Amino acid sequence: MSLLEVKDLHGGYGGAPILNGVNMSIDIEDIGVIVGPNGAGKSTTLKAIFGLLQVTDGSINLDGDEIASMMPDKLVPLGLSFVPQEFNVFTEMTVHENLEMGGYIRDDDLSDTLEYVYEMFPPLKEKQKQNAGELSGGQRQMVAMGRALMSEPKLLMLDEPSAGLSPRYMMEIFETVVNVNKSGVGILMVEQNARQALEFATKGFVLAGGKNRYTGTGRELLDDPEVARSFLGG
Amino acid sequence: MNELIFFLNKVIISGATLGSVYALGAVGVTLIFGILRFAHFAHGDMMTLGAFISFMLVGLFQAMGIQTPLPTGFIVLPFAMAITAGLALGIDKGFYEPLRAKGVKTVTLLIASIGVTLMMQGLIRLFAGTATRSFFENETKDLFRFKLPIEGVKRSINISEPQILVIVTTVVAVIVLHYFLTRTRLGKGMRAMADNPSLAQVSGINTAAVVRATWIIAGSLAAMAGTMLALDVILKPDLAFNIVLPIFAAAVVGGLGHSYGAIAGGFLIGFAETMAVFNWAVLLRPFKAGLPEWFPTDLSLVPTEYKLTVAFIILVVVLLFRPQGIFKGASS
Numbered sequence: 111m112s113l114l115e116v117k118d119l120h121g122g123y124g125g126a127p128i129l130n131g132v133n134m135s136i137d138i139e140d141i142g143v144i145v146g147p148n149g150a151g152k153s154t155t156l157k158a159i160f161g162l163l164q165v166t167d168g169s170i171n172l173d174g175d176e177i178a179s180m181m182p183d184k185l186v187p188l189g190l191s192f193v194p195q196e197f198n199v200f201t202e203m204t205v206h207e208n209l210e211m212g213g214y215i216r217d218d219d220l221s222d223t224l225e226y227v228y229e230m231f232p233p234l235k236e237k238q239k240q241n242a243g244e245l246s247g248g249q250r251q252m253v254a255m256g257r258a259l260m261s262e263p264k265l266l267m268l269d270e271p272s273a274g275l276s277p278r279y280m281m282e283i284f285e286t287v288v289n290v291n292k293s294g295v296g297i298l299m300v301e302q303n304a305r306q307a308l309e310f311a312t313k314g315f316v317l318a319g320g321k322n323r324y325t326g327t328g329r330e331l332l333d334d335p336e337v338a339r340s341f342l343g344g
Numbered sequence: 345m346n347e348l349i350f351f352l353n354k355v356i357i358s359g360a361t362l363g364s365v366y367a368l369g370a371v372g373v374t375l376i377f378g379i380l381r382f383a384h385f386a387h388g389d390m391m392t393l394g395a396f397i398s399f400m401l402v403g404l405f406q407a408m409g410i411q412t413p414l415p416t417g418f419i420v421l422p423f424a425m426a427i428t429a430g431l432a433l434g435i436d437k438g439f440y441e442p443l444r445a446k447g448v449k450t451v452t453l454l455i456a457s458i459g460v461t462l463m464m465q466g467l468i469r470l471f472a473g474t475a476t477r478s479f480f481e482n483e484t485k486d487l488f489r490f491k492l493p494i495e496g497v498k499r500s501i502n503i504s505e506p507q508i509l510v511i512v513t514t515v516v517a518v519i520v521l522h523y524f525l526t527r528t529r530l531g532k533g534m535r536a537m538a539d540n541p542s543l544a545q546v547s548g549i550n551t552a553a554v555v556r557a558t559w560i561i562a563g564s565l566a567a568m569a570g571t572m573l574a575l576d577v578i579l580k581p582d583l584a585f586n587i588v589l590p591i592f593a594a595a596v597v598g599g600l601g602h603s604y605g606a607i608a609g610g611f612l613i614g615f616a617e618t619m620a621v622f623n624w625a626v627l628l629r630p631f632k633a634g635l636p637e638w639f640p641t642d643l644s645l646v647p648t649e650y651k652l653t654v655a656f657i658i659l660v661v662v663l664l665f666r667p668q669g670i671f672k673g674a675s676s
Contacts, residue, residue, distance in 0.1 A: 160546070162546075181545075182545050182546055182547075182548055183545070183548045183549065183550050183551070185548070186547065186548030187548065192546050194542070194543065194546060197540055197542070197543060198543060199540075199543070200535075200536050200539040200540050200543060200544075201539060201540070202535070202539050203532070203535060203536060203539060207532055207535075207536075210529075210532060211532065211533070211536045211544070211547050211549065212547055214529065214533055214536075214547055214548055214549050215547075215548040215549075257547065261547075261548060
């Protein structure tokens with residue numbers, strides 16, 4: 111059984127359904143990348159897994175636990191973390207406090223994990239006493255990812271981590287994603303920069319109309335002429 | 345010199361006392377706003393309720409024959425704070441939580457809190473009557489007079505025991521609150537939720553527990569402020585309803601959702617009110633001989649009965665020039 115197993119997921123915000131049968135399976139060594147056109151339900155899939163919207167049908171299984179419609183305060187202790195696309199730092203709290211909030215659910219000592227995060231994001235170490243709101247976009251994204259790693263997740267979900275960043279920062283963030291994965295955290299991310307992200311994806315999902323259109327390894331999707339033409343801009 | 349001491353008594357000591365009460369109330373208002381995003385209009389009556397609970401506990405203590413060196417109203421404060429905090433939790437559970445669960449707009453919560461305030465006013469009058477009472481019916485209110493050892497100084501610095509207690513207690517409460525918000529997990533969780541509620545939820549912070557902590561703190565501080573005000577002045581059913589507006593002004597001036605701003609705002613408005621009603625002509629008395637005859641004998645900015653307007657003038661000026669408050673608030 112995989113770390114995350116999503117089967118025939120249906121759901122939405124109460125109005126018209128947005129997800130019409132999403133399937134995915136992610137293992138701890140995987141980097142899963144969700145791509146697809148606007149309105150395909152990419153972010154919605156992550157939010158549905160994280161209990162932020164109504165799941166009407168289907169199942170979500172995390173490491174043996176059925177988690178469909180569970181709230182985040184129950185999911186984080188089970189090993190799931192989520193980095194929203196926007197407003198993903200506590201702007202009036204210091205970098206250090208942001209990271210502490212990521213470890214809020216833990217009762218043990220945070221210092222080892224803090225060290226791990228500062229090692230992963232060296233610029234944050236110098237800025238730990240600064241308010242997160244004063245940082246640049248790229249550094250904020252580091253704080254947001256660092257916060258999500260503080261709960262020592264098995265699976266980290268990222269919603270467009272490169273949105274609004276310069277190409278240099280985008281590559282830096284992607285490198286970090288790969289490093290985090292190497293340290294033993296499964297990744298599931300939504301990405302607009304589909305080509306670059308599929309390069310390092312072990313699993314790729316092309317969503318359209320709220321369901322899987324193509325599923326395969328990143329390479330397979332990149333090499334599929336159909337996918338390239340319809341979803342990756344030729 | 346006599347005139348300066350008069351200024352100290354009338355402006356500094358009174359202002360610090362009034363400012364302390366405003367600060368304690370405004371912190372509660374601002375915390376509730378930061379976490380639940382609505383103006384809790386019933387905060388004034390929660391203060392009055394706390395004061396009446398203290399008053400009943402004093403009766404109980406005196407019936408039990410407990411004698412203390414400090415005013416009994418101050419000794420019972422921890423118990424009154426605990427009871428008021430419990431009632432605040434009950435009010436949230438009974439009135440505000442069901443509305444939040446329905447996802448109503450914050451203006452609905454504001455109106456609900458006006459309903460709660462009217463209900464509390466009725467209940468207080470129903471059980472305690474409309475009479476004015478004093479915490480010092482059976483004990484004396486100590487007044488300390490400090491004479492300065494200077495030739496020709498007749499006037500003494502006067503400060504009453506309740507005034508010392510309210511200022512000292514407020515300082516202690518502010519330090520404890522600062523420690524709570526910056527050093528404890530729950531306190532930081534509260535700041536996180538005020539900063540970004542959806543990210544707090546995503547981080548796995550138990551938001552229901554944060555809401556409970558908010559009511560406990562706001563309720564206890566309200567009981568503290570109400571009791572202190574009643575000890576300093578007098579206990580009456582409309583004790584705090586009359587100061588709920590300056591308290592809101594203090595919270596807004598400080599930047600809604602910002603605890604330190606609320607404290608600063610409370611003292612700012614407290615001092616501004618005492619300064620505005622102070623007769624500045626008093627300070628010119630030593631130079632009376634040099635002043636022309638037409639010079640007015642009363643130089644206070646506003647008569648005492650218009651003291652409340654001062655809070656609003658400050659509020660309007662701050663909102664015009666710094667709409668986010670002196671400190672940047674959660675509303676911006």
